[in-house]
Amino acid sequence: MEGGARSDGGVPGRLPRAVYGNELFRLQTELVKLQEWVRAEGERLVVVFEGRDAAGKGGTIKRVTEHLNPRVARIVALPVPTERERTQWYFQRYVEQLPAAGEIVLFDRSWYNRAGVERVMGFCTPEEYQRFMHQCPVVERMLVEDGILLRKYWFSVSDAEQESRLRRRLDDPTRRWKLSAMDLESFTRWEAYSRAKDEMFTRTDIPEAPWYVVDSDDKRAARINMIAHLLSTVPYGEVEPPRLRLPPRPAPTGYRRPPRDLQRYVPDHAATLLPPR
Template identity: 65%
Template sequence: MNEHEAVPEGTRPRKLAKRAYERELRRLQAELVAMQQWVIASGARVCLVFEGRDAAGKGSAIKRITEYLNPRHARIVALPTPTDRERSQWYFQRYVEHLPAAGEIVLFDRSWYNRAGVERVMGFCTEPEYLRFLRQAPAFERMLVEDGIHLIKYWFSVSDAEQEARFRSRAEDPMRRWKLSPMDVESITRWEEYSRAKDAMFAATDLPGSRWVTVESEDKKRSRINVMHDILERIPWRYVEPARIEIPERPAERDTDYVRPNRDDLLYAADVAAALER
């Protein structure tokens, strides 16, 4: 599929059936939990980078990936606009502190590649800063990989027609309207500029050891299944037998000196759920 053009009618993938999707999603989520146990036990460091078009489905994929993972060992990093102090730092500096330690999985919901995309297109960085980034990014990632970090970079691809449809859906949904920023709307009129920026980024950074993995995302259900399967295939993990947890019997005799406080003195949330039973 060519991102530069609308997807021709009849070539879009058929929507994945809900039952098949939910069955496979559950299986893959269980596998990801098992993979995380290996990450924790082995002290591995996993860094997953999620980039792509606005509304391409990165956030919803990350949500499904992390849904059942132990949050003490899996972190989502979605950094806000840099402060004045951060702008004065080496560009990669504020990302370094979020890299995984032993036993951690870190998922970047957008990453250092902001410079090659949004900053480049919207003029938030200078030409020398942009060119310096394209030179330094491969070296930066090579250092991460050489140090033993499992680095996987995903690009979520969506057509212009589907992106616009998702924008319009968000604009009409009060629960998701916050996901539609002025920057997102701007991307509709700058489609070709973002395409050129993405092509230049791939040319400079799609290199051995840190290749880009493209995830077709016309159908979000398909893209979630595909990216989860890809993670499980690319990380060289194995099953770790979980430690057996013995649940003790509750003691028959308890401390008879304990007196529970008067319930009338406590503050309780109103049982509004009871009204749903009527």
């Protein structure tokens, strides 16, 4: 089974929350340094996140970008292609999202949709699939040759852990939106997705842009491992920040705020949560 057998949530063997929190903050501090290096050096970094539904991609992306500048690091999660986009070269709408100098782009699913969900669910023809498999390594070599730093991560989750996470989403109103009929349909095609992933690795795991597998049955460990690995593969250095100093506040010139009753304040909902005095 993909991902292997592990203990269930909360059972010893998972990364303790306190250890996770401390190391995550350290790594996020390094991600800020990486961001500043990318911006200062005019580098272009692309990180591809792939894996099964509920494998932990979204949570990891959230932790990667939590303290980054959205003007530098942005997430790309493209919707279903439009009728016009379906007539374009398959890679065209992804190429439009690639970074310019000083930018980081994180693909929450990418052009590899064609090798996975489109292949398994029959959303592309066999000819389109074979054309993708032929062109994908060529395109990625072109990106790397042009100077783009390309990193590809596959989040590997066991069938038992995936089922557990999907069931929790069904019962959680804050996460139910993550489930779709497509997700539930893919759940029934575990082996088909496994075969598609294996062939994808065989044909697109190239020296210029290799696949890196993240064991994600333990979400905390997966986040730590992926971020640490990403940092280890980029030769970033610390950039000296500009020296800034808060200037003194100018002396008052007679300004007076308008009366509160002339403005619309939101109700103080927070006050209703406190015990009566």
